[in-house]
Amino acid sequence: MELRLAQASDINRIYEIIMQGRNFLKRCGVNQWQNGYPNKENIMEDIERQTGYMLCDAEKSAAYACIDFDGEPAYDHLRGTWLDQNDYAVIHRMAVDDSYKGQGLAKQFFEKIETFVCARGILSIRVDTDNDNSIMKHLIEKSGYVYCGTIWFDNSIKIAYQKQLGLDKRP
Known part of the structure; x- marks a missing residue:
């Protein structure tokens, strides 16, 4: 599997994956x-x-997924405590095609993102999800992310996590 930058020509395929995620x-x-x-x-x-x-x-x-290195304004208002105040990447809008579900692809996607983020010199990732999204919360926690608190985003409370990346993720 290869991580690559999305292009405008990918919009319909991306939206198809997003809609599959929404329906799931x-x-x-x-x-x-x-x-x-x-x-x-x-x-x-x-x-x-x-x-x-x-x-x-x-x-x-x-x-x-959206991998953003410009931060997330909602994270400035965390009800809780981040692991650190260093620069970080944010993961938003992660979705996996239905035909790949159950194959460990989402965990592999996290690993690819972590390696990519480290290669950019950033050693921290933050991510959030809805409290009722137990599947995503399990995946995030299984991938080594630590619960840090809650934020208000998209008109609802989100559960916020952070992972500090170690030397094992550097290329």
């Missing part, structure tokens, strides 16, 4: 992403800002 969450009874976010405009903004990334195998694009 709905089937699981999770309220996250059920209000129209993220939409194509969010994805196009990711692409234009060069923060949209795809995880691809030889056959097709398997997953999408």
Whole structure:
């Protein structure tokens, strides 16, 4: 699997993956992403800002995420404590194609992102999810992220995590 920058020509494929994720969450009874976010405009903004990334195998694009190095304003208002105040990357809008679910791809995606972030000289990643998204919370925690508190984002309370990256993630 290869991590690559998303291009404008990927917009329909990315949105297909996002919609699969939205429908999966709905089937699981999770309220996250059920209000129209993220939409194509969010994805196009990711692409234009060069923060949209795809995880691809030889056959097709398997997953999408926004990897942002400019911080997240909502994180300035954490109800809790971050592990540190160093520069960090943020993961937003992560989704995996339905045909890859159950194969450990999301965990592999986290690992690829962590290696990529370290290569940019950043040793910390923050991520958040809805409290009722137990699948994502489990994945985040299993990937070594630490619960730091809650934030208000997209008109709801989110559970916020951080991971400090070690030497094992540097290329």
